[in-house]
Amino acid sequence: MxxxxxxxxxxxxxxxxxxxxxxxxxxxxxxxxxxxxxxxxxxxxxxxxxxxxxxxxxxxxxxGTRTRFDLPLDLRGTDFQRAVWTALCVIPFGETRSYADIARAIGRPSAVRAVGAANGRNPLSIVAPCHRVVGSNGALTGFAGGLAAKRWLLDHESLRLL
Missing domain, CATH: 3.30.160 (Double Stranded RNA Binding Domain)
Structure with missing residues (x-):
C-alpha cells in the first residue's frame, strides 16, 4: 500500500x-x-x-492556538509500542511524564527500558508527544528530532526543565 x-x-x-x-x-x-x-x-x-x-x-x-490534536491515527507497531504511543497521547499539554510513569500507565511498571525504546520509535512525533517524556530526574533525554527540537517544543509549551 x-x-x-x-x-x-x-x-x-x-x-x-x-x-x-x-x-x-x-x-x-x-x-x-x-x-x-x-x-x-x-x-x-x-x-x-x-x-x-x-x-x-x-x-x-x-x-500557540492548539494544545491537543484530533486526528485519525494509523499506529503501526507491536501491541506494546502501540500501548506506549497511546499513553503518550494522554500526556497533557505543558506537562511531562517519566519513562517509569508511562510504564506504570500501561500496566508494565518494570518495562521502563522497553518504554524508552518504544518512545524512541514513536512515528508520530509532536502529535503523540514523546517530547513530553523526560528522565526520572526531569532531565532531557534522547529525541529523534534532536535535543534542541525537544527543548524548543517544551519551551513552546512553557516548560522549564533542567
Missing part, C-alpha cells in the same frame, strides 16, 4: 507528514533515519484529506 506524504515547514525544521487512508502514520524529522520508522512506498499528495487536516492542526500547535 502506497502512503501519501507532504512536507511541512515548522519552527523545528521541515517535517514530513505521512498518511494512509486510515489516518496519520508518521511525522518525520529532517534527516530521520529510515530504520527508525520503516514505511512502505511513499508518494507526494498535497490533496490527501488527512495530511491537510494534520498540517492545519500542526500549524495551530506551532502558532
Amino acid at each position: 502506497t502512503l501519501a506524504t507532504i512536507m511541512m515547514p515548522s519552527p523545528v525544521g521541515e517535517l514530513t507528514l505521512v498518511a494512509s487512508d486510515a489516518g496519520l502514520v508518521a511525522v518525520l524529522w529532517p534527516g530521520d533515519d529510515p530504520a527508525r520508522v520503516p514505511l512502505a512506498a511513499l508518494h507526494d499528495d498535497a490533496a490527501h484529506p488527512v495530511l491537510g487536516e494534520a498540517t492545519r492542526q500542526l500549524r495551530g500547535y506551532f502558532a
Whole structure:
C-alpha cells in the first residue's frame, strides 16, 4: 500500500507528514533515519484529506492556538509500542511524564527500558508527544528530532526543565 506524504515547514525544521487512508502514520524529522520508522512506498499528495487536516492542526500547535490534536491515527507497531504511543497521547499539554510513569500507565511498571525504546520509535512525533517524556530526574533525554527540537517544543509549551 502506497502512503501519501507532504512536507511541512515548522519552527523545528521541515517535517514530513505521512498518511494512509486510515489516518496519520508518521511525522518525520529532517534527516530521520529510515530504520527508525520503516514505511512502505511513499508518494507526494498535497490533496490527501488527512495530511491537510494534520498540517492545519500542526500549524495551530506551532502558532500557540492548539494544545491537543484530533486526528485519525494509523499506529503501526507491536501491541506494546502501540500501548506506549497511546499513553503518550494522554500526556497533557505543558506537562511531562517519566519513562517509569508511562510504564506504570500501561500496566508494565518494570518495562521502563522497553518504554524508552518504544518512545524512541514513536512515528508520530509532536502529535503523540514523546517530547513530553523526560528522565526520572526531569532531565532531557534522547529525541529523534534532536535535543534542541525537544527543548524548543517544551519551551513552546512553557516548560522549564533542567
